[in-house]
Amino acid sequence: xxxxxxxxxxxxxxxxxxxxxxxxxxxxxxxxxxxxxxxxxxxxxxxxxxxxxxxxxxxxxxxxxxxxxxxxxxxxxxxxxxxxxxxxxxxxxxxxxxxxxxxxxxxxxxxxx
Amino acid sequence: xxxxxxxxxxxxxxxxxxxxxxxxxxxxxxxxxxxxxxxxxxxxxxxxxxxxxxxxxxxxxxxxxxxxxxxxxxxxxxxxxxxxxxxxxxxxxxxxxxxxxxxxxxxxxxxxx
Numbered sequence: 130x131x132x133x134x135x136x137x138x139x140x141x142x143x144x145x146x147x148x149x150x151x152x153x154x155x156x157x158x159x160x161x162x163x164x165x166x167x168x169x170x171x172x173x174x175x176x177x178x179x180x181x182x183x184x185x186x187x188x189x190x191x192x193x194x195x196x197x198x199x200x201x202x203x204x205x206x207x208x209x210x211x212x213x214x215x216x217x218x219x220x221x222x223x224x225x226x227x228x229x230x231x232x233x234x235x236x237x238x239x240x241x242x
Numbered sequence: 243x244x245x246x247x248x249x250x251x252x253x254x255x256x257x258x259x260x261x262x263x264x265x266x267x268x269x270x271x272x273x274x275x276x277x278x279x280x281x282x283x284x285x286x287x288x289x290x291x292x293x294x295x296x297x298x299x300x301x302x303x304x305x306x307x308x309x310x311x312x313x314x315x316x317x318x319x320x321x322x323x324x325x326x327x328x329x330x331x332x333x334x335x336x337x338x339x340x341x342x343x344x345x346x347x348x349x350x351x352x353x354x355x
Contacts, residue, residue: 160341172345219285223341233285
């Protein structure tokens, strides 16, 4: 148990659906992240939130919309996805300006049909 | 643009062997380097973090070294065990922000009993 909880663990959605991924961290950290892990590709940073403010959007398409209502919760809202968006979506947290070690959740395995 | 390469992509060894995993990066202006472990379908577990001013870090049977000027890091695993079977990922931080990571493609390790 890393202290970072992601729900759901698995999600299957059609291209016209709207769904949300949820992440919660119980570590008192002040930064949260979304990463995407596709088959045969390295992990890719999607979004970074420091102190609830988005500080990085790594050229992610607008069909992915992050939300960080407080420093413990992070959402990724999904709409009109494409089959190539199928991947493992990982949330992480860290304490900025300390040792910066990242703690990851178990991920949401997303399949877009 | 930072690129991180891990060699080999896959490795199979008998139990008890000492082994070395390699990581190289193209831009030496890093804040830190982290090694992670990922079990199939799971999130990442941080193993070791080396600050840019450090040369190595040790945790139990694991030792990671960093040569920033040459853009290289190695993860040494002593007396390998079947439970060490997993994918090992190397990640370097971006510039002066320790929490913006670029990942390598990973080394998939299998330790046979």
